[in-house]
Amino acid sequence: MMKRNGVKITGALLALSLFVLPATTVLAEKLPGAGYSPVQLEAVQTKEMTYYKTGSASIPGTLEWVTGTAALKFLPLSVTGDVTSVVLDGGVYWIGTETGLQRVDFGASDTKDIVQYMAGPRYLYGGDDHVTGLASDGKGGIWVRTASGVTHIAMPEKTLHDKSFIYEDLVESILDRRGMVHGAGFTFTETDSTLDAVNYNSKTGVFTSTPTTSDNDGLWTAMYAMGEIFRYKALQEQYGASPASGEQAEIADARAAALRATKAVLLLDYVSGRGNGFPARSYMLTSEASAATVGNSVYGYQSQNGFWFQNFVGPDMTNPNGIIPSMQRNDGVETIGYSMVRVTKDAENKKGSTLFPSGGTDVLNYNGLGLSQAAIDELNLTRPEGQKLGIDIKTRVGTTVTGAVYQVLPVITAATNNNDAKEDKTTGINNKPLFQLTAPVYEQIPEFFNDLFPDSAIVDGHIDMNQIVYKADTSADEVDGHYAMFYTAYKYLVGDSTDPELLELKSLIEETTHRMTELILKDDHYYIEDATGKSTQWSRWFAKYFNDSLGVMEQQVQWQSKIGVDEKGDDALSYGYEDGPLNALQVMAALKSASYIVAASYPADSAKYELAYEQAFAGSYSKEEPYINGKGYMAMAQDYIERRLVRQATNAYSENDNQPVTMDNAGDGTNTNATLHNDWTQYINYSDEELGWFPVFILVTLEQDAGRHAQIVAAYDQWYSNEVREENPFYTFLYQLAHPDKTDVDLQSAVRFLYRFPEFQIEFPVQWDRQDVLYIEPGDRDDYKQTNYALAPDERRIIKHNSNPFENDSQTTGANPGYNYHTGSIEAGSVFTLPYWLGRYFEIIKE
Structure with a gap:
């Protein structure tokens, strides 16, 4: 169940907060020569939706539905033919149309907020955009009726600090996978049997989820961790040397979240056991559904695609292949086991594209998963005649004017041997691949990370590495996030602390x-x-x-x-x-x-x-x-x-x-x-x-x-x-840090982004039947036309910062009276919390 109006305060948490607070306030190292003034934040109206299916007994019977358009005086009749109902409430016009709902407030503090557009299932029940009636709720919000259902759009005033608790609660309740944080599928259940509606802000509503691996676990978690580190430091400064008990608990909560996420990213550099700093892209426990293989064998096919290795550690574990030269150690450290690549589509056929225009057929000129010649030569020293890699066992990856081109891919089966690279799902304990790449394991995962794991994964005081399946083929994305988080944690979380846990970190x-x-x-x-x-x-x-x-x-x-x-x-x-x-x-x-x-x-x-x-x-x-x-x-x-x-x-x-x-x-x-x-x-x-x-x-x-x-x-x-x-604070605040002397950076638009950021990053289909924006042609990397300016975050599809915010991807298919608001996919709020708390810490914004 989600927390409301702050943090939970328990005896243990309060004790922790008292332990970690410094004796005096630690002043932040602010940027020298800063000429900008912090933007003073304020409480603003925030959209909160409750969804009622047509016929729901919970729809208030006292609503006074408006189905006329008489209140609409500022537009000529020639452009209002699709308007179905209008409510004028406290100077704000709510305009229902055949293609959505508009809110018009000529008194908006930001001119970009005068007109706000609401359509699709995020705002109108089931994505039924034909509004048939409106009713004021008397508090600045609106009730919206369509043939499919009723939505109540409440507009309570909230600070950004208030809103940040929602993102934190979702991480704690459904988005945390042993400290790693990213999006996930969810189920929402209303425990109050008298309420026949879906309200994600309900005090009796419960989110549940089983988070799974993502392609760049470390990058997304690094973003979250950095935000939590700056949250911890900003709150320490704001609450001073003698915080109240609730403030102490909030600081402790921030520290715990920052430490947990930092450890989760750091763990990725240890799960392989290679002992050389290799950063895994992600990892799973063998007990996770996504880690399952056909026949529950390392020789069976794994449907979770990618380049995955399973660890085998113990005195009876012997490596079926040699160790390639670059992974051999000459410092006397012996292997304690090995890891074997799993059978996946990528491991079997990712031949890659050529890297260098100057040519060359060596596998180092390909960005796929083929083995280097040095690795092949070393492995062949341990392989008998008739099983030599690149000679007897190899996969055809293409053809040139001189003949077929072969590579040694991490998995080669009887079906792919000397044949075209393809996906072979037939392998198993009785049909082992002809070749499966292995890597050495030199070390156990440090006990420092034990608290991230369930008791079932701890054996003799150590994390059981035989339950670890890790994703290799690490991208620069991961490395990017790791270094930024290492630096942030080292400088801002640890700093000059004498706390034993932070010193070990x-x-x-x-x-x-x-x-x-x-x-x-x-x-x-x-x-x-x-x-x-x-x-x-x-x-x-x-x-x-x-x-x-x-x-x-x-x-x-x-x-x-x-x-x-x-x-x-x-x-x-x-x-x-x-x-x-x-x-x-x-x-x-x-x-x-x-x-x-x-x-x-x-x-x-x-x-x-x-x-x-x-x-x-x-x-x-x-x-x-x-x-x-x-x-x-x-x-x-x-x-x-x-x-x-x-x-x-x-x-x-x-x-x-x-x-x-x-x-x-x-x-x-x-x-x-x-x-x-x-x-x-x-x-x-x-x-x-x-x-x-x-x-x-x-x-x-x-x-x-x-x-x-x-x-x-x-x-x-x-x-x-x-x-x-x-107009994204993620970039705008960094630009201000890069130019601390500038006083004309558009911080207000960046703050508006945070104000308009949805409370719940649920990936609702987006409707784009709009006439109030101009469109330009698609970009080179996009399939859809683009808006010529960035719409507010609550009027477009949910994305991280790694997608085109101008892309017009119309995802709705019309009204769906049976739309299921109890399940869906939701993103973590890291794209809010990182810039928000960084901005607070560097005094770009101020609550």
């Missing part, structure tokens, strides 16, 4: 940061290495990946038109070309934060990381062999808009029969119009925007050299030139 953050950074810099390869013996599919920061053949392209005449082609006139942009500016910032932030975090525990390596970081500011980046990893990456970070334009123009060129697009020959390709107008905002990767936030946050708050800081800010300014139109 500090030690583990130092160890993990050191291990992961060493893994990235190993042999100067600048990537996260997996059990395949090569980089994971996306965690790459090496120069050739970004710039292969760039020197050749710059010599071609087409380059003058921002088109990257080779001597033959063919697209020659490397696979990672457009990722360069983002990934440059990522690895710079990793090095800078690592140098800061490990300064005391690994001083020599801290100095090494700082030198590697400084190389990013050393002139230009490599454009041809020999590529120098890390050199000049700051210059590459400042190529963000330029590389978007080049990729966009090159796509348009390819769509236009290998001709530069002009006004005279322009076809109808996706990129044509934007290319003609140099409109790079139509080639935005909104996921990259979100990822770019994390390294910029690290760098603008950690870099003290004025010259370098200015270059970092200049790089972010390019990103913000699109982000500004999103």
